[in-house]
Amino acid sequence: MRAHNAPDRNRGIDMIGRLNHVAIAVPDLEAAAAQYRDTLGAHVNPPQDEPDHGVTVVFIELPNTKIELLHPLGDDSPIAGFLAKNPSGGIHHVCYEVTDILAARDQLLASGARVLGNGEPKIGAHGNPVLFLHPKDFTGTLVELEEVAGGAA
Template structure:
């Protein structure tokens, strides 16, 4: 069902300080920032041997990340993303087990150009889980 963990997403106020932390201090490979106006965020990815960290900062005041940062002044881990085979089948199986999907359950296109849905944290130990299609 779950192929791997795709990435860990960290919400930050702006990308400058975290890019300095990961690129210049920790010597990681960091991609150039890219804006996603539909999601109200700007992102870059930190590549590790086995997984990526997604750094996300808000570009609109009503972005979900702006709301998260109001509650988490320094930023923080926002969600983890699982890569799954057959996203719609996994979604339907989870719903049948009582796990709620955020929104209407129709997959959107995420920052990695893959179809995604999010599970409601209260059904997943307080963790916001993104499910990303492998295709």
């Protein structure tokens, strides 16, 4: 038990907000969307091309979060490489909300975490700035941060 005035070493800096979505790379976007819609009864949104990210996405709305189905837009898509290694598909990344993506990036860089790409946010599928963090810095998980007003509660 710690003293009342001692810092809690298990507590990080408040940055991360709610889980925005779990992204799953899929070899057949239509079949995956149909499985969620027809088998699980989920609300499935129409496909949306995201050329800046090299993917087509389908968002599945759940009561507490979303599933993002990812399919490559071309052979040079990062998802094409993922599917080459994982032909059946699988979980690609998790996305957490933050209120200030630049402050979050700077805090993470100062802690030694690596931001993928050039370190500048891109606009993601929801029209908000996003960044990706190196999986080797987060227990083998690719992490996306998305700036959302009120995200880090």
